[in-house]
Amino acid sequence: MIQKYIEHFKSGSLDAHKDASRFWVKDVGPVVESYIGFIENYRDPAGARAEFEGFVSCVNKETSKKFSTLVSRAEELLQRLPWGADYEKDKFLKPDFTALDIIYFGGSGIPAGINIPNYDDIRQNEGFKNVSLGNVISAVPKQKIEFLSADDEAMYKKYFKESFEVQVGLHELLGHGSGKLFQNEGEKLNFDKNKVKHLITGEPIKTWYEKGETWSSKFGQLGNAYEECRAEAVGYFLCCYPDILQIFGYEGQVADDIKYTNWLNEIRAGLVCLEFYQADAKKWGQAHSFARYVLLRIALAAGQGFVSIEECVDENGKADLKFNLDRNKIDSVGKPAVGDFLKQLQxxxxTGDFAGGSKLFNEWGAVGPRELRWREIVVARRKPRRNFVQSNTVLTNGKVELKTYPATNAGVIQSVVERYGEDAVNDALNVWEKDVKIFGL
Structure with missing residues (x-):
């Protein structure tokens, strides 16, 4: 794996990085886990250029036992998804699924969970890994949660970590890890054209991925938001099953509260995510935000008082919103609505039908006058973005000590300064100076 990484970074060969990822997937159950490369393309408006990131972490063995059970039951649980066996992979490639505590993460943002590698051909045919980043999930600032009633805010704060752990597990393993791509494999199709029917029209399948085509090449810049929406919806849908919550160690009233907190957190996030809608350009700038907003629209459209958003004023006379989700209608209203939408997404x-998929997704992702008013209120009441400040380990009198820093910009800078020695700084300066000479930066 490391040899292939070296080859990739020296030559720029994408095939070398794919080979490194193949070796990485085969390294099952390590105590120390890491991955590196140009991985996610969320920040590129064209959805093509990937941003560099890398992480080093230790496996949380206790939490990983839950995910191991989830993996062992994955083939059974996938049958509950609303698209049937014909639309599911011929064989589920059981991944390594672990809970990690991040030691170091290099990148512009730290996710709560990851399903990698991002190469669809490897994920579908060779395997993948899921990781849940536990100490990222727990690093939540203690501040007011906007737009919720006092009771809902208390529930949110009590069970956020537990509910998000469930969502991440279902999202990464059974969300990103599910679903079959209908492909022309050169000599034959990987599905029975005479048997499999289109789940919306009931007609024979007319489109698929020709040789050389991938999910990314077909769906382009919409692909990230679309896929994140599909994976998020799988999490909402499957957390409604008591036996799945039991895998994570939750039963009875606690399990019901965690299910409610998950739906409350995720659907409310679709409202808060309006902050990332670019009103002037009439476009979404962040894949996860676009995805969650679409699912908010689905929940609102389900009707029957399942989700409501009321415009109001607070005690200081400032514009506010009241978000409400009826917990008694999650199974009867919310789950069927999300399930039907999930089927359409899949x-x-x-079928690789970009025309149909983009029409569906963009119609639900449209932001009208009502939502623009909500956006103004969301932006006016938003909180400062939190700083993730990474600790360092230092050797003092032969003992390893953890050094932490304040969650401020100065703390971030000090953490970085103390992490790297003078040689590393000089190496970075030399690279920069060469770039200046070559490119005239």
């Missing part, structure tokens, strides 16, 4: 993904 059909267009499986």
């Amino acid at each position: 059909v267009y993904k499986s």
Whole structure:
């Protein structure tokens, strides 16, 4: 794996990085886990250029036992998804699924969970890994949660970590890890054209991925938001099953509260994510935000008082919103609505039908006058973005000590300064100076 990494970074060969990822997938159950490369393309408006990131972490063995059970039951649980066996992979490639505590993460943002590698051909045919970043999930600032009633805010703060751990597990393993792509493999199709029907029209399948085509090449810059929406919806849908919550160690009233907190957190996030809608350009700038907003629209459209958002004023006379989700209607209203939408998302993904998929997704992702008013209130009441400040380990009198820093910009800078020695700084300066000479930066 490391040899292939070296080859990739020296030559720029994408095939070398894919080979490194293949070796990485085969390294099952390590105590120390890491991955590196140009991985996510969320920040590129064209959805093509990937940003460099890398992490080093230790496996949380206790939490990983839950994920191991989830993996062992994955084939059974996938049958509950609303698209049937024809639209599911012929064989589920059981991944390594671990809970990690991050020691160091290099990148512009730290996710709560990851499903990698991002190469669809490797994920579908060779395998993948899921990781949940536990100490990222728990690093939540203690501040007011906007737009919730006092009771809902208390529930949110009590069970956020537990509910998000469930969501991340279902999202990464059974969300990103599910669903079949109908492909022309050169000599034959990987599905029975005479048997498999389109789940929306009921007609024979007319589109698929030709040789050389991938999910990313077909769906382009919409692909990230679309896929994140599909994976998020799988999490909402499957957390409604008591036996799945039991895998994570939750039963009875606690399990019901965690299910409610998950739906409350995720659907409310679709409202808060309006902050990332670019009103002037009429476009979304962040894949996860776009995805969650679409699912908010689905929940609102389900009707029957399941989700409501009321415009109001607070005690200081400032514009406010009241978000409400009826917990008694999650199973009867919310789950069927999300399930039906999930089926549609999967059909267009499986068949490589960008025209149909983009029409569906963009219609639900439209932001009208009402939502623009909500956006103004969301932006006016938003909190400062939190700083993730990474600790350092130092050797003092033969003992390893953890050194932490304040969650401020100065703390971030000090953490970085003390992490790297003078040689590392000089190496970075030399690279920069060469770039200046070559490119005239």
